[in-house]
Amino acid sequence: MSAAKFVSFMRDIDRRVIYLVMLLSVILPLVLKLRLPTTVTPEVRGIYDKIESLVGTGKAVLVSFDYDPSTQPELQPMAKAVVRHCILRKVPIIGITNFITGSGLGSNAMNEVALEYQAENRKDWVFLGFQTPVVVVILGIGENIKEVFPTDYDGIRSTDIEVLKNITNYNEIGLVVSFAGNTLPLSWVTYAGTRYNVPIATGVTAVSASDFYPYLQTKQFIGMMGGIKGAAEYEELVDELDTRLGTLDQRMAAMTDADRAHWENDRFTARRAMNPQSVAHLVIIMFIILGNITYFLFERKSARI
Amino acid sequence: MKRTVPLVLTFTMGVLMFAQYFIPHPLSQAFYDLMLEWARIIGIFALVIGLSSLIRVHYGKIKRKFPGWGYSIVTLAALFITALIGLFSGTEDRVLHGSNPDYVSNLQKAGLPEETMAKLTAIDLQTVGSSQELEEKVTASLNALEIQKYKSTVIASATKVSHFKKIFDYILIPLQATMFSLLAFYITSAAYRAFRARNWQASLLLLAGVLVMLGRIPFGDMMWSGMSELTRWIMLIPTTAAMRGIALGVGLGVIATSLKIILGIERGYLGGSR
Numbered sequence: 237m238s239a240a241k242f243v244s245f246m247r248d249i250d251r252r253v254i255y256l257v258m259l260l261s262v263i264l265p266l267v268l269k270l271r272l273p274t275t276v277t278p279e280v281r282g283i284y285d286k287i288e289s290l291v292g293t294g295k296a297v298l299v300s301f302d303y304d305p306s307t308q309p310e311l312q313p314m315a316k317a318v319v320r321h322c323i324l325r326k327v328p329i330i331g332i333t334n335f336i337t338g339s340g341l342g343s344n345a346m347n348e349v350a351l352e353y354q355a356e357n358r359k360d361w362v363f364l365g366f367q368t369p370v371v372v373v374i375l376g377i378g379e380n381i382k383e384v385f386p387t388d389y390d391g392i393r394s395t396d397i398e399v400l401k402n403i404t405n406y407n408e409i410g411l412v413v414s415f416a417g418n419t420l421p422l423s424w425v426t427y428a429g430t431r432y433n434v435p436i437a438t439g440v441t442a443v444s445a446s447d448f449y450p451y452l453q454t455k456q457f458i459g460m461m462g463g464i465k466g467a468a469e470y471e472e473l474v475d476e477l478d479t480r481l482g483t484l485d486q487r488m489a490a491m492t493d494a495d496r497a498h499w500e501n502d503r504f505t506a507r508r509a510m511n512p513q514s515v516a517h518l519v520i521i522m523f524i525i526l527g528n529i530t531y532f533l534f535e536r537k538s539a540r541i
Numbered sequence: 542m543k544r545t546v547p548l549v550l551t552f553t554m555g556v557l558m559f560a561q562y563f564i565p566h567p568l569s570q571a572f573y574d575l576m577l578e579w580a581r582i583i584g585i586f587a588l589v590i591g592l593s594s595l596i597r598v599h600y601g602k603i604k605r606k607f608p609g610w611g612y613s614i615v616t617l618a619a620l621f622i623t624a625l626i627g628l629f630s631g632t633e634d635r636v637l638h639g640s641n642p643d644y645v646s647n648l649q650k651a652g653l654p655e656e657t658m659a660k661l662t663a664i665d666l667q668t669v670g671s672s673q674e675l676e677e678k679v680t681a682s683l684n685a686l687e688i689q690k691y692k693s694t695v696i697a698s699a700t701k702v703s704h705f706k707k708i709f710d711y712i713l714i715p716l717q718a719t720m721f722s723l724l725a726f727y728i729t730s731a732a733y734r735a736f737r738a739r740n741w742q743a744s745l746l747l748l749a750g751v752l753v754m755l756g757r758i759p760f761g762d763m764m765w766s767g768m769s770e771l772t773r774w775i776m777l778i779p780t781t782a783a784m785r786g787i788a789l790g791v792g793l794g795v796i797a798t799s800l801k802i803i804l805g806i807e808r809g810y811l812g813g814s815r
Contacts, residue, residue: 255726308714308717337709368585452781519729524733527736
């Protein structure tokens with residue numbers, strides 16, 4: 237193929253060919269079980285270290301599942317990794333959501349991790365469900381969480397819930413983690429962080445991460461997980477901890493083969509998803525380079541003429 | 542009168558809430574708590590208004606046969622079917638009775654030893670109403686090793702997932718995830734056709750974009766060990782500088798708009814054409 241023909245082919249390339257290449261770049265790494273290394277960044281380690289500092293203090297972690305199913309593939313694995321960390325270290329954990337569709341996701345995330353660790357609902361953790369409006373919920377927790385959420389997700393009265401016995405407001409909460417595919421984490425900074433001095437961390441989609449970096453630099457967020465990469469990093473940290481404590485091997489050895497396969501799969505969700513994402517990034521870069529080659533060889537010349 | 546009362550209310554509440562923030566007194570705190578309760582109640586009414594507005598808009602589209610009115614039928618049907626299933630079939634998972642063939646066959650499929658099976662089928666689940674009670678019964682019937690090995694399997698076997706939850710898990714989640722996933726294809730096609738180094742600003746944007754994309758994946762560090770650090774620098778310094786400028790602008794805009802609303806200059810929230 238001559239250079240002119242190649243340029244012409246590239247210029248007129250059908251978008252369906254691009255879609256097909258992208259599809260293959262996502263499917264093949266999954267089929268071939270590609271395994272790439274994970275490097276932990278300081279932003280993600282910040283959240284991990286904060287939760288580690290809460291071990292044995294009695295202070296709880298409040299997790300807000302502020303997302304819907306559209307962003308679930310990125311946010312659910314990171315939320316589960318944080319829940320897993322808290323349950324593993326016996327840090328009391330309270331789940332809430334400011335999105336009605338986050339109710340199912342939050343409940344699923346907490347129930348599934350609790351099953352793996354045999355953690356007891358309402359004793360080690362609780363999911364309080366959905367409440368609205370956002371600002372009132374965030375400010376209300378600063379006064380009394382049991383008034384904002386009179387019952388948990390299953391309708392059990394908050395005053396009867398063991399894990400909430402010593403928790404009234406942000407004074408007993410050591411960290412708030414908001415997982416969101418929108419700007420809700422900023423509301424947590426404005427209304428909970430600024431007014432009540434509670435540390436805030438966030439987990440966001442990769443595409444919106446740049447919006448939150450200014451708050452990371454000023455330490456208004458003590459840490460941040462961005463996209464599936466952030467989730468993969470947190471998974472790696474929790475797995476390392478679980479292995480170091482000896483609890484992972486012990487738990488896996490006691491499971492049936494089916495359960496073991498299920499949980500091993502579940503623990504690797506984000507790290508497995510990083511593989512197709514990595515190849516997809518390379519494919520996008522390749523298309524950008526090819527597009528620019530075509531531009532410089534053909535379109536730019538035409539524009540000059 | 543229709544306009545004066547809301548204006549006076551807005552001004553009074555705006556000034557009081559602003560002052561309250563700076564007054565550390567029990568009276569101020571009590572006022573703040575009261576306002577939070579009021580806001581919660583008013584917020585619930587917003588949901589009712591939202592729902593009625595949704596029905597009105599889509600009913601109108603169907604009635605006038607607007608282009609794409611078929612989608613309005615799907616929207617309303619989804620709304621009512623989900624609500625009806627939630628109301629009549631319940632939103633909570635149901636616990637199967639101990640003698641229920643589904644429960645017994647689920648346990649058999651899980652390949653539990655006979656001794657454990659005997660203990661589990663002996664549990665009287667007739668009176669168990671919630672998943673919490675089920676968990677307690679199962680925990681009480683098994684020994685420590687069995688709990689660790691089989692508790693999750695038993696609870697899953699004894700629970701029948703509600704239809705409401707099935708709608709969420711098997712319809713809503715895949716639909717929304719699919720819509721979001723399509724972005725990858727559009728981004729690739731758009732990047733190929735539009736991401737051009739036409740001038741130095743576009744070239745700079747292109748270079749930064751490519752570096753960040755490389756730095757966010759393990760391949761970046763494989764090519765050059767400093768790639769992820771370079772990406773962090775791009776995100777923490779130049780990106781943050783730009784985003785902070787935007788955030789300050791937005792913040793000043795919010796303050797100005799809030800003042801205009803409190804002082805009655807901005808009256809868009811009152812509705813009407815003027």
